[in-house]
Amino acid sequence: MTYYRRVPEFDYLAPKSIGEVFSLLGRYKGDATLFAGGTIALHQMKERIGARPYVIGLKGVSGLDALAVGKDGVLTVGAMVLLQRIADSAEVQGGWPLLATVCRLLGTPQIRNMGTIGGNVAIRFSTAETLPALIALRAQVRIAAAGGETVVPVENLYREMKSDNLLTEFLLPALPKGVRMGYRKFAVREHFDYATVGAAVVLDMDDGKTCKDITIGLGGVTLPTMRAKGAEEIMKGRTVTDDIIAKAAEAAAEGGHMGSDVMFSAGYKSKVLKTMVERAIKEAVSD
Amino acid sequence: MSGESLIGKDIPRIDSTDKALGRAKYTTDMVLPGMLYAKVVRSPYPHAKILSIDTSAAERLPGVKAVVTGIKDTPRGAVFGIIPHTTDHVLLPYEKVRYVGEEVAAVAAISEDIAEEAVDLIKVEYEQLPYVLHAEDAVKEGAPLVHDHRKGNLAARYLVDEGNIEEALKNSDYVWEKTFTCDVASHGLPEPFTVIASYEPSGKFNLWLQTQCPFQTRQGLGNTLKVAPSDIRIHSLAMGGAHGGRSDTPPGAFIACLLSRKAGRPVQVKMTREEVEDCMRDKAAKVWNIKVGFKKDGTITGRDIRIFLECGAYASSAIVELWVPLLIDEVLWRAPNYRYLADLIYTNKTISSMMRTRAHVGPMSMDVCFDQVSEVLGIDPIELRLKNAVLPNEVVPSKSVVTSTGLSESIVMAADKSGLREKKGNMGPNRGIGIGSGNMQSMFYMGFRSGSTSFIKFNDDGSCTVFTGNCDLGQGNQTMFLQIASEEIGIEMKDIKLCYGDTELCYQDPGNYSMSATVVSANAVKKAAQDAKRHLLEIAGDILDVSADEVEMRGKEFFVKRRIGKGRGVKIGEVCRTAFKRGKPIFGFGDYRARIDYSDFGIDIKEPYNEKTYGQKVTAYSFGTTTVELEVDPGTGRIKVERIVAVNDCGTVLNPLLVKGNMQGHINFMLGQGLMERNVWDPKTGRKLTSTFRTYKVPTANETPDIDIHFLGIPDPDGPYGAKEGSLGFGCGLHGAISNAIHDATGVWVYDVPITPDKMLQLLEENRKK
Numbered sequence A: 001m002t003y004y005r006r007v008p009e010f011d012y013l014a015p016k017s018i019g020e021v022f023s024l025l026g027r028y029k030g031d032a033t034l035f036a037g038g039t040i041a042l043h044q045m046k047e048r049i050g051a052r053p054y055v056i057g058l059k060g061v062s063g064l065d066a067l068a069v070g071k072d073g074v075l076t077v078g079a080m081v082l083l084q085r086i087a088d089s090a091e092v093q094g095g096w097p098l099l100a101t102v103c104r105l106l107g108t109p110q111i112r113n114m115g116t117i118g119g120n121v122a123i124r125f126s127t128a129e130t131l132p133a134l135i136a137l138r139a140q141v142r143i144a145a146a147g148g149e150t151v152v153p154v155e156n157l158y159r160e161m162k163s164d165n166l167l168t169e170f171l172l173p174a175l176p177k178g179v180r181m182g183y184r185k186f187a188v189r190e191h192f193d194y195a196t197v198g199a200a201v202v203l204d205m206d207d208g209k210t211c212k213d214i215t216i217g218l219g220g221v222t223l224p225t226m227r228a229k230g231a232e233e234i235m236k237g238r239t240v241t242d243d244i245i246a247k248a249a250e251a252a253a254e255g256g257h258m259g260s261d262v263m264f265s266a267g268y269k270s271k272v273l274k275t276m277v278e279r280a281i282k283e284a285v286s287d
Numbered sequence B: 001m002s003g004e005s006l007i008g009k010d011i012p013r014i015d016s017t018d019k020a021l022g023r024a025k026y027t028t029d030m031v032l033p034g035m036l037y038a039k040v041v042r043s044p045y046p047h048a049k050i051l052s053i054d055t056s057a058a059e060r061l062p063g064v065k066a067v068v069t070g071i072k073d074t075p076r077g078a079v080f081g082i083i084p085h086t087t088d089h090v091l092l093p094y095e096k097v098r099y100v101g102e103e104v105a106a107v108a109a110i111s112e113d114i115a116e117e118a119v120d121l122i123k124v125e126y127e128q129l130p131y132v133l134h135a136e137d138a139v140k141e142g143a144p145l146v147h148d149h150r151k152g153n154l155a156a157r158y159l160v161d162e163g164n165i166e167e168a169l170k171n172s173d174y175v176w177e178k179t180f181t182c183d184v185a186s187h188g189l190p191e192p193f194t195v196i197a198s199y200e201p202s203g204k205f206n207l208w209l210q211t212q213c214p215f216q217t218r219q220g221l222g223n224t225l226k227v228a229p230s231d232i233r234i235h236s237l238a239m240g241g242a243h244g245g246r247s248d249t250p251p252g253a254f255i256a257c258l259l260s261r262k263a264g265r266p267v268q269v270k271m272t273r274e275e276v277e278d279c280m281r282d283k284a285a286k287v288w289n290i291k292v293g294f295k296k297d298g299t300i301t302g303r304d305i306r307i308f309l310e311c312g313a314y315a316s317s318a319i320v321e322l323w324v325p326l327l328i329d330e331v332l333w334r335a336p337n338y339r340y341l342a343d344l345i346y347t348n349k350t351i352s353s354m355m356r357t358r359a360h361v362g363p364m365s366m367d368v369c370f371d372q373v374s375e376v377l378g379i380d381p382i383e384l385r386l387k388n389a390v391l392p393n394e395v396v397p398s399k400s401v402v403t404s405t406g407l408s409e410s411i412v413m414a415a416d417k418s419g420l421r422e423k424k425g426n427m428g429p430n431r432g433i434g435i436g437s438g439n440m441q442s443m444f445y446m447g448f449r450s451g452s453t454s455f456i457k458f459n460d461d462g463s464c465t466v467f468t469g470n471c472d473l474g475q476g477n478q479t480m481f482l483q484i485a486s487e488e489i490g491i492e493m494k495d496i497k498l499c500y501g502d503t504e505l506c507y508q509d510p511g512n513y514s515m516s517a518t519v520v521s522a523n524a525v526k527k528a529a530q531d532a533k534r535h536l537l538e539i540a541g542d543i544l545d546v547s548a549d550e551v552e553m554r555g556k557e558f559f560v561k562r563r564i565g566k567g568r569g570v571k572i573g574e575v576c577r578t579a580f581k582r583g584k585p586i587f588g589f590g591d592y593r594a595r596i597d598y599s600d601f602g603i604d605i606k607e608p609y610n611e612k613t614y615g616q617k618v619t620a621y622s623f624g625t626t627t628v629e630l631e632v633d634p635g636t637g638r639i640k641v642e643r644i645v646a647v648n649d650c651g652t653v654l655n656p657l658l659v660k661g662n663m664q665g666h667i668n669f670m671l672g673q674g675l676m677e678r679n680v681w682d683p684k685t686g687r688k689l690t691s692t693f694r695t696y697k698v699p700t701a702n703e704t705p706d707i708d709i710h711f712l713g714i715p716d717p718d719g720p721y722g723a724k725e726g727s728l729g730f731g732c733g734l735h736g737a738i739s740n741a742i743h744d745a746t747g748v749w750v751y752d753v754p755i756t757p758d759k760m761l762q763l764l765e766e767n768r769k770k
Ligand SMILES: Cc1cc2nc3c(=O)[nH]c(=O)nc-3n(C[C@H](O)[C@H](O)[C@H](O)COP(=O)(O)OP(=O)(O)OC[C@H]3O[C@@H](n4cnc5c(N)ncnc54)[C@H](O)[C@@H]3O)c2cc1C
Pocket: A033, A034, A035, A036, A037, A038, A039, A040, A041, A042, A044, A058, A079, A080, A083, A105, A106, A107, A108, A111, A114, A115, A116, A117, A118, A119, A120, A121, A122, A123, A127, A128, A129, A130, A165, A166, A167, A168, A192, A193, A194, A195
């Protein structure tokens, strides 16, 4: 047990391109770590979690900070885009308001102005708050590796991403017209706090009554259970009533796996997750 | 006095600009030439014998300048404790460790990195012992003993037994009985503990550290280092929070002194957040059993309080936890028959000690009592409170006189201003309102330290410096002292400098301990200022050829009263220079002794038990009442406090701006402890799991509700200009108000703090099942 954790000594490397990132990763095999905004990476170095003698800063790497809508209507968000920039972006607010909302409610102004979306996702914490939203928005992520790159749905990231992979960008498909969204997070403090659990919902309704399509992303649960597929199935094709929403929320809470933590038991978190899912769906319905 | 009075004016704090701009200098900012950096080896076990310590590898590491261990360096028989009965704390132990994080050895090196490396090279051999983490286990037959000679882990016991409580309860028309509990709370101080000790070859230690009470820290260090207190000089700087958590003699300061003496260089000990949370102090967990007897008409016949407090590893200063709840509990509500029996129980945890809200379950229990009993007896809950509220000049069970109180007025005003009667039961689903009252002592008995001495010296230009042994935790004492000196002398605050909290330059002062700054220290400053003014008038009179009482000061000039507007005056600088020429410079001396005739707190005896502890324990009591409006989220159990009305009976309000700021801070502090702050220990390792702000949640400014503040302005006979403690007492009933508001919102009663969302949800679910 140690009470001390000063940042260990390291060399900072500043590549300019994605190619250089991989040649550095190759040269310092296993001895180099990626560093985006550093809000968590610095902390991990102090805690000696995966601390390595070489730190590869991503700040100067070109091609990682796009935030633009393409002709196909797809929103590209570079891995190095700051959370605050996403929250403030008129384009994101207009087409993917769910993501803007999540980024706005996350952390503090300081964290949002240093932290990147790539870093948020790459840590693969169950508490990473952009993940449920990206999943609900059916985002894809481009993962670069030494030998090339792949594009996979964010919900499969936990399986596809290997160490020494680089997330380069997120691709958010255009949403059908009239799609509705809802987001709820539960934290001890309303502001400046990690979500203990959360739920992000994208809902498409026919004639304002029937659920045509829905995706539900869960926060605070283990990564493979972050998409509430069971709950989605309960909703799809059904007339949306309070009762059906409650059933879906119940299923989502059952399907989401989580452990107890210092503050809350798994049992309590599960109950609150149900509440969050229920409220997020209702918010989407009335969106 | 010329111009308008400053008393009651909104005066911005003199240190706020520097703090807001990041210019204020804290201990953490200080670097001395040649300073070494120390790190401490800490026990990984909650309870163990120290068998051996091998420091040789650390000593060989280049850059390491000194290593100390309890075995080699702690003077034997030098034990810390604020009263003889509880001198149980060896600040760098050599026989046993009693909680995870306790100090075992320390190194000083030329850099923090080297010191960290050296710490890892020190090998300590322990023999692990069985441990106990909670009071309810610690009192059981056969529980491990934290201190071998304290059977049943009973550190100390305190009893006040007045009248005949058994008879009174037997003869009551109704007896209300409940158990309340509260968890261990942390101070959550933003500035980590830092100390710099610099040993001079002459034998003198200079220390810069955050302390609330420089003179007590000096005494404690003197006792444990076995040097004369006069060989220790404490300097005070800006402080990032205190809340009672900086009123001890910290092991870190002791260790810094040992290292500095050994290395012959200044040494800094700066703690990490985890060290601060594990190894400084906490507020004791409490189990509070209470019985209250009532007559049919609502009069209280007697109150029987039986409490258990978790001491942590040492009673050294945790002992305060034992008697301070009494100073609150016995005062608020009249009880002709009264018994207060409190046990302080050792556990293998972080040491308990002073904290500004340490007594809150007491007031909470009574506010819940009034709301519940009012239904049984069919009496309006406000009327029930007023019937039993203490009145001015009443004598409380342990025989202190309450010389001023606006408790009743505060209840009436809080109820009125909040619209309590109309709102209660009518706020809609899951919303509710509740009321709670509290109080706080200003200056309890501290032997010869129950007084303060101040002096003022004038410069040749007519400006002056006020000297006080008190210091400023951030509550604004510096501003208060200058305001009072300015008020009395008649020169502007900007022409007065302050030298504070320096044990070499200033006289003895109780420090910010037991809420004594206003009533005691400021009273001394006031007297010193009056004395200086008298000297000024005398010399000015001499120059003007009249007697002192014929002289009046206007601006920076002195005039003969009857000739104001006509003749020439004499400038204050000239008065000062004349005084110098005469070899009698302008000087003011002021001393204030607290009005306490109580000579024995009753615990300074061999047995941990004392039957009668009577007398005036406290100089002044402040009171107040708060109402809370809140909403309970039925889906998560989370409680959102929306509005608070606070009525403060703090006597004359010296500086409303400052008092309001303190009150807002206190409200947030109470809300944090009431709703979210929770400490958790790992039963398998005995380690605290909530040592960072990630897991120990404290409120931020975002959680501040809408706060509506009112003052009663009833002057206190002892306090300066009638002022008394103004930041705490008013809000000590906040948890009772929350509990009653939760009941109004949901029909559920809460008897346990903090009322975290998970606990609340469980109570709601249990209630739904009923
Ligand atoms: C006080 C505080 C509060 C916080 N509050 C929240 C909150 O409320 N909600 C929340 O979700 N998070 C919160 N965080 C966590 C964190 O700051 C954010 O998630 C942030 O987005 C991380 O991004 P970053 O750029 O700082 O990542 P970094 O710290 O630089 O990196 C994090 C990890 O990801 C890796 N990495 C970074 N970028 C890439 C990439 N492009 N490809 C592959 N690997 C990469 C790094 O190697 C590292 O292991 C908080 C953090 C702090 C310190």
